[in-house]
Amino acid sequence: MTEPEKWQIGGHHRKLGAMERMRGIARYTDDLSLPRMLHAKILRSPHAHARILAIDPTKAMQMPGVIAVITGSDMPTPYGVIPWTPDENVLAIEKALYVGDGVACVAAETEDQAVAALAGIEVEYEVLQAYFDPEEALAAEETINPYARKGNLSKEVELAFGDVDKGLEDAALVIEGDYEFHGTTHGAIEPHCALAKVDPDGLLTVWSATQVPHYLHRELAKVLEIPARQIRVIQPPVGGAFGGKSEPFDLEFCVAKLSQITGRPVKLLYTREEVFYAHRGRHPMKMHYRHGFDAKGKLVAVDAKTLLDGGAYSSFGLVTTYYSGQLLCAPYELGSYRFHSRRAYTNKPACGPKRGHGSVQPRFAMEVQLDKAAIALDLDPIELRRQNAMGSDSLTVNELRVGSNGFLDCLAAVELASGWKERRAKLGFGHGLGVAGSTYISGTNYAIYPNEMPQAAVQITLDRSGRARIFSGASDIGQGSDTMLAVIAGEELGLPTEDIRVLSADTDLCPVDLGAYSSRITLMVGNACLDAARKLRKKVTASVAKRWECSAKQVSLVARQAIDMNDPARRVDLVEAFHWAEADHGLLGEVGSYDTPKDRHGSYRGGAIGASPAYSFTAHVAEVKVDDETGEVEVVKIWCAHDCGKAISRGLVEGQIEGSCYMGAAEVVLESHGVNAEMGGLHHGPSFLDYRMPTTLDTAEIEALIVEAPDARGPHGAKEAGEGPLHSTIPAIVNAIYDAVGVRVDDLPVTPAKLVRAIEAQRALMGDA
Amino acid sequence: MNDTDKTRADEPAPAVSLLRFRLNGADVSVAVEDHRTLLEVLRYGLDLTGTKQGCDEGECGACTVLLDDKPVLSCCTLAAQVEGRDVRTVEALAEREAAALLDAFDRHDAAQCGFCTPGVLMSAEALLMDTRRAVTMPEAAQALSGNLCRCTGYTKILHAVVDASERLAEEDAEHGAAS
Numbered sequence: 046m047t048e049p050e051k052w053q054i055g056g057h058h059r060k061l062g063a064m065e066r067m068r069g070i071a072r073y074t075d076d077l078s079l080p081r082m083l084h085a086k087i088l089r090s091p092h093a094h095a096r097i098l099a100i101d102p103t104k105a106m107q108m109p110g111v112i113a114v115i116t117g118s119d120m121p122t123p124y125g126v127i128p129w130t131p132d133e134n135v136l137a138i139e140k141a142l143y144v145g146d147g148v149a150c151v152a153a154e155t156e157d158q159a160v161a162a163l164a165g166i167e168v169e170y171e172v173l174q175a176y177f178d179p180e181e182a183l184a185a186e187e188t189i190n191p192y193a194r195k196g197n198l199s200k201e202v203e204l205a206f207g208d209v210d211k212g213l214e215d216a217a218l219v220i221e222g223d224y225e226f227h228g229t230t231h232g233a234i235e236p237h238c239a240l241a242k243v244d245p246d247g248l249l250t251v252w253s254a255t256q257v258p259h260y261l262h263r264e265l266a267k268v269l270e271i272p273a274r275q276i277r278v279i280q281p282p283v284g285g286a287f288g289g290k291s292e293p294f295d296l297e298f299c300v301a302k303l304s305q306i307t308g309r310p311v312k313l314l315y316t317r318e319e320v321f322y323a324h325r326g327r328h329p330m331k332m333h334y335r336h337g338f339d340a341k342g343k344l345v346a347v348d349a350k351t352l353l354d355g356g357a358y359s360s361f362g363l364v365t366t367y368y369s370g371q372l373l374c375a376p377y378e379l380g381s382y383r384f385h386s387r388r389a390y391t392n393k394p395a396c397g398p399k400r401g402h403g404s405v406q407p408r409f410a411m412e413v414q415l416d417k418a419a420i421a422l423d424l425d426p427i428e429l430r431r432q433n434a435m436g437s438d439s440l441t442v443n444e445l446r447v448g449s450n451g452f453l454d455c456l457a458a459v460e461l462a463s464g465w466k467e468r469r470a471k472l473g474f475g476h477g478l479g480v481a482g483s484t485y486i487s488g489t490n491y492a493i494y495p496n497e498m499p500q501a502a503v504q505i506t507l508d509r510s511g512r513a514r515i516f517s518g519a520s521d522i523g524q525g526s527d528t529m530l531a532v533i534a535g536e537e538l539g540l541p542t543e544d545i546r547v548l549s550a551d552t553d554l555c556p557v558d559l560g561a562y563s564s565r566i567t568l569m570v571g572n573a574c575l576d577a578a579r580k581l582r583k584k585v586t587a588s589v590a591k592r593w594e595c596s597a598k599q600v601s602l603v604a605r606q607a608i609d610m611n612d613p614a615r616r617v618d619l620v621e622a623f624h625w626a627e628a629d630h631g632l633l634g635e636v637g638s639y640d641t642p643k644d645r646h647g648s649y650r651g652g653a654i655g656a657s658p659a660y661s662f663t664a665h666v667a668e669v670k671v672d673d674e675t676g677e678v679e680v681v682k683i684w685c686a687h688d689c690g691k692a693i694s695r696g697l698v699e700g701q702i703e704g705s706c707y708m709g710a711a712e713v714v715l716e717s718h719g720v721n722a723e724m725g726g727l728h729h730g731p732s733f734l735d736y737r738m739p740t741t742l743d744t745a746e747i748e749a750l751i752v753e754a755p756d757a758r759g760p761h762g763a764k765e766a767g768e769g770p771l772h773s774t775i776p777a778i779v780n781a782i783y784d785a786v787g788v789r790v791d792d793l794p795v796t797p798a799k800l801v802r803a804i805e806a807q808r809a810l811m812g813d814a
Numbered sequence: 815m816n817d818t819d820k821t822r823a824d825e826p827a828p829a830v831s832l833l834r835f836r837l838n839g840a841d842v843s844v845a846v847e848d849h850r851t852l853l854e855v856l857r858y859g860l861d862l863t864g865t866k867q868g869c870d871e872g873e874c875g876a877c878t879v880l881l882d883d884k885p886v887l888s889c890c891t892l893a894a895q896v897e898g899r900d901v902r903t904v905e906a907l908a909e910r911e912a913a914a915l916l917d918a919f920d921r922h923d924a925a926q927c928g929f930c931t932p933g934v935l936m937s938a939e940a941l942l943m944d945t946r947r948a949v950t951m952p953e954a955a956q957a958l959s960g961n962l963c964r965c966t967g968y969t970k971i972l973h974a975v976v977d978a979s980e981r982l983a984e985e986d987a988e989h990g991a992a993s
Contacts, residue, residue, distance in 0.1 A: 057921075057923075059920050059921070060920070060923060060925070062928075063919075063920055063923075063925050063928065064916065064920060066925055066927070066928025066929075066931060067916060067919055067920075067925050067928055067931040067932065067935065068864065068904060068905075068907070068916070068932070069862075069863065069864015069865065069866075069903070069904040069905055069932040070864065071928065072863065073863075073866070073929065075863075075867065076857075076863035078861070231964075232964050233927070233929075233964055234866070234868040234874055234876055234927075234929045234930045234962060234963070234964050235866070235868065235927070235929045236867075236868065236869075282927075282928065283927060284866070284868075284927045284928070284929025284930075285926075285927040285929060285964050285965055286927075287964070314867075316870065317868070317869040317870065317871065317873075317874075522927060523926040523927025523928065523929075523965050524926065525923075525926070696922070696923035696970075697923060699923070699970075700923050700926055700965070700966060700970060703966060703967040703969045703970065704926065704964075704965050704966055704967045705967075706967060707966070707967025707968065707969075708964075708967070732869065732871060732873060733868075733869050733871075733873035733874050733962060734871075734873050738962055738964065740959045740960070740961075740962065741954075741955040741956075741958045741959045741961075741968045741971075741972065742955055742956070742959045744967060744968050744969075746969075747967055747969050749969075
């Protein structure tokens with residue numbers, strides 16, 4: 046008797062719901078419409094920092110079609126996605142903190158009428174000094190955010206592991222550098238949108254393009270001051286998120302409140318400009334790094350100082366500040382490590398999590414530092430990384446327990462695929478290859494709000510037609526989590542994915558899941574799904590075994606059949622097997638849960654932040670061509686090898702790798718999100734024309750290489766694939782630019798102007814020499 | 815009211831015209847305010863929500879439809895401009911091209927969130943109907959350069975378009991050889 050090969054896991058699968066999405070049948074939030082629905086619009090502050098002296102909606106209320114106007118005092122309870130930093134109001138009460146901060150919201154019969162009515166809301170402001178630079182904000186006496194507890198210092202973390210000063214003192218080589226990561230934003234093509242209705246019995250339903258229905262549910266209850274049982278949150282198909290929809294936004298509270306007030310459904314759709322101001326994107330960071338190496342290139346000490354520009358609100362900033370240091374302790378053994386990170390409030394759109402939360406920026410600095418060391422030591426940059434790599438089942442310097450680790454295989458894969466050894470030395474001036482490596486978490490071991498309940502749960506039912514239904518709180522934001530669940534359940538239950546319906550992200554129908562962030566879904570919800578599916582499988586195989594008078598262990602469920610593995614000619618259709626099981630056990634339903642291990646981190650304060658059940662690993666090689674006269678960089682090709690533990694569905698994993706490489710490359714050479722201080726805090730260009738997202742013609746060829754080092758804590762060994770593959774894209778390209786033209790630009794983005802200046806400075810230096 | 819009270823309450827109601835055009839193979843006539851875009855009429859007037867609004871300012875391509883078989887941005891096309899003309903949306907993809915494209919997109923995992931995909935499919939369909947042969951990756955990239963996708967990095971989309979064009983070309987070759 047031999048266990049059959051996995052018949053679903055690791056294959057290619059057609060994505061659940063893809064046809065409906067592609068053909069325009071799936072209804073995203075703005076595609077929904079309800080009878081008597083009103084449209085809402087938010088009046089936003091034109092000032093970056095201003096005291097609100099008075100708001101008078103009288104004129105607006107008299108305008109055609111206007112039904113209601115609300116202001117901050119209608120919902121005064123502060124909230125925030127991180128329970129320790131509730132520093133936002135739905136609409137500004139005392140002060141507006143950035144250009145774009147919501148001040149009032151109007152509901153009208155049509156969207157045009159709502160837009161027109163904004164001009165009828167009179168707001169009297171006292172304009173205050175605005176702070177756009179984090180260092181100036183930290184030095185200021187005036188506190189930007191009224192809920193801030195330590196002035197404009199939003200969060201400070203300082204942690205040290207080992208004797209860094211001695212390490213640097215004894216080091217044969219110290220590389221010291223300043224790095225600057227600009228801001229970037231998510232750019233999901235679907236703008237944020239929310240729709241609410243209130244039933245006559247008071248049940249509030251909110252449909253929202255969110256990636257965290259559960260947190261939205263909790264915060265709605267808190268801010269609206271009604272019990273959570275009176276609220277239903279439904280996440281329709283979401284048109285991309287990337288972290289940009291991972292906390293509650295003003296529009297969700299506004300439509301809910303206006304629906305309560307008017308008794309009518311209310312919808313609000315952000316304009317593209319509003320999406321850019323809502324932001325919550327990647328923090329700008331200024332980083333100072335010192336790396337100490339011994340004479341052979343082994344790391345002995347790393348010292349990091351980081352300043353994060355947080356914008357007007359905390360968002361996830363407490364976590365971001367920790368992540369900027371905590372997530373850097375793999376894939377290399379650092380010897381000793383110290384980081385000091387500070388996050389400042391500024392009068393700008395709030396920053397938050399964007400794909401690769403908190404660690405993309407310092408990873409850029411770390412990997413450029415390693416490149417500089419390799420050159421100083423005359424070592425191949427891949428060899429330097431190999432020498433410093435940590436193994437599987439190891440402990441990082443900050444006491445995180447790493448399980449499986451495929452980093453060396455990732456390095457080998459990109460080295461081979463890119464022709465690194467043969468090609469690198471032969472490429473002429475202006476043409477280069479660069480390498481970088483990284484790691485990321487597969488979810489975090491501790492939930493955002495402290496609790497002892499499972500992190501993920503799934504319910505599965507089987508029916509008499511031979512079908513399974515999976516009820517899951519997980520948010521499929523395009524990454525394919527519904528398909529992942531169907532593959533895992535199908536593997537156990539003998540069902541192809543087309544026989545499985547996944548009902549997800551509806552707080553009335555589905556068990557709680559914390560949401561699509563921190564790359565947690567495959568590992569956590571996948572494990573919960575596996576748990577439920579295995580329990581059901583047991584029931585089905587027991588009923589088949591009973592009728593065949595054999596051991597349940599020899600019954601296999603594959604491809605809509607139950608098969609006797611000792612006598613493969615004996616088989617029965619799964620529909621009949623399900624009937625047998627329902628006759629024996631009653632209605633076929635099981636729940637599964639997953640909770641994270643709590644013993645995989647150090648006991649120091651903050652040690653749990655960054656602790657994950659399993660870590661993914663990534664290596665990139667990038668190939669660039671640089672025009673030394675114009676400074677233009679063409680990213681020709683990106684090879685990315687990513688250790689995802691086990692690819693549950695290969696096409697989905699490749700898609701995550703490719704999308705990550707694309708997004709990371711854009712952050713090096715094209716995209717920049719920020720405001721203009723001279724223009725009083727107006728956004729640089731809140732449109733897709735000015736925020737330069739790559740088109741087909743700007744995107745490099747990308748080769749996704751899947752590496753599998755299965756982790757005991759992942760379902761079938763699986764780890765994350767959605768965020769890790771972005772990280773080292775950025776330093777690989779920056780290192781390739783150096784390889785091409787021999788100069789470095791350490792403040793991103795690498796614009797043609799900066800690069801030309803660097804090349805000219807280098808030439809002048811060489812001319813002088 | 816004084817001069818600063820420039821609210822729309824004082825403005826005349828927008829002019830409404832009867833707009834007649836061919837939509838997805840059928841004649842339609844619909845009363846439309848003159849300032850409405852084709853996107854507004856499709857999405858909010860006729861409930862054809864397959865055509866998406868990503869930016870409403872002609873930059874993302876999610877609202878791409880075919881006007882007389884040429885891809886246009888419906889958010890930048892005044893509804894009045896389509897009077898008497900032929901409009902096709904994702905709800906009525908061309909049978910042959912769509913079958914090949916949808917199958918290829920599905921096999922290649924070319925849609926992630928799917929929000930840009932209806933627009934991408936319209937541009938791809940226009941390319942395939944225009945060329946009627948196997949296209950190259952650069953040709954596909956050129957034809958789709960007006961459609962932003964934030965999920966895929968375009969790799970799988972371009973492979974799917976080339977794959978679909980090759981399958982159609984094979985079918986054409988077989989058909990030609992048989993006739």
